[in-house]
Amino acid sequence: QVQLQQWAAGLLKPSETLSLTCVVSGGSFSAYYWTWIRQTPGKGLEWIGEVTLSGTTNYNPSLQSRVTISLDTSKSQFALRVSSVTAADTAVYYCARGRILGSTFFDSWGQGSLVTVSS
Amino acid sequence: DIQMTQSPSSLSASVGDRVTISCRASRSISDYLNWYQQKPGKAPKLLIYAASNLQSGVPSRFSGSGFGTDFTLTISSLQPEDFATYYCQQSYSTLPVTFGGGTKVET
Numbered sequence: 001q002v003q004l005q006q007w008a009a010g011l012l013k014p015s016e017t018l019s020l021t022c023v024v025s026g027g028s029f030s031a032y033y034w035t036w037i038r039q040t041p042g043k044g045l046e047w048i049g050e051v052t053l054s055g056t057t058n059y060n061p062s063l064q065s066r067v068t069i070s071l072d073t074s075k076s077q078f079a080l081r082v083s084s085v086t087a088a089d090t091a092v093y094y095c096a097r098g099r100i101l102g103s104t105f106f107d108s109w110g111q112g113s114l115v116t117v118s119s
Numbered sequence: 120d121i122q123m124t125q126s127p128s129s130l131s132a133s134v135g136d137r138v139t140i141s142c143r144a145s146r147s148i149s150d151y152l153n154w155y156q157q158k159p160g161k162a163p164k165l166l167i168y169a170a171s172n173l174q175s176g177v178p179s180r181f182s183g184s185g186f187g188t189d190f191t192l193t194i195s196s197l198q199p200e201d202f203a204t205y206y207c208q209q210s211y212s213t214l215p216v217t218f219g220g221g222t223k224v225e226t
Binding site: 044045046060061062094101102103105106107109110 | 150151152153155161162163164165168169170172174206208210213214215216217218219220221
């Protein structure tokens with residue numbers, strides 16, 4: 001049973017860089033899309049992007065210029081960086097495992113990390 | 120982006136009720152539609168994938184249907200643990216994947 005464990009970023013000031021890590025246990029990295037999703041009261045659930053074992057990344061076009069997702073299989077983890085944060089980046093951030101069986105869906109999730117951006 | 124619209128945004132129901140939640144896509148998404156349940160303070164949980172396939176371990180009272188632009192999540196007999204918010208998600212266009220705004224099922 002795969003488990004995803006996140007480490008929280010907490011409070012950031014505008015213009016700082018958000019960094020989150022998700023540790024994966026109990027499963028393989030291959031054949032999955034390691035994904036970050038965020039949730040705000042205003043915009044709901046928003047897909048941020050994904051990385052695969054081959055290192056292929058895909059990002060939400062609305063965030064692409066500021067987002068980097070990376071994978072470190074030696075540490076069984078993947079990471080999210082969002083640069084130049086503003087109050088609009090305040091959200092609960094989730095890591096998730098994506099699978100494709102026809103549709104692409106997210107079958108395992110981290111517990112979520114609340115990130116607040118405030119001066 | 121493909122817009123996903125859920126209705127209603129909230130509904131009131133009682134234990135034992137049959138509950139139906141709708142999700143409409145702004146254009147055809149075939150059956151690339153998934154459903155999630157979220158309880159307060161928790162991550163979403165996958166219920167249904169590819170419109171009608173029940174995720175392993177999910178009770179059979181949950182079912183999904185639809186194709187193209189119109190989809191439905193049905194709970195055949197609402198249980199106390201089913202009071203939650205439900206989201207649909209499309210993956211026909213994956214850049215980006217998009218979610219509906221949610222339907223809160225409350226007493």
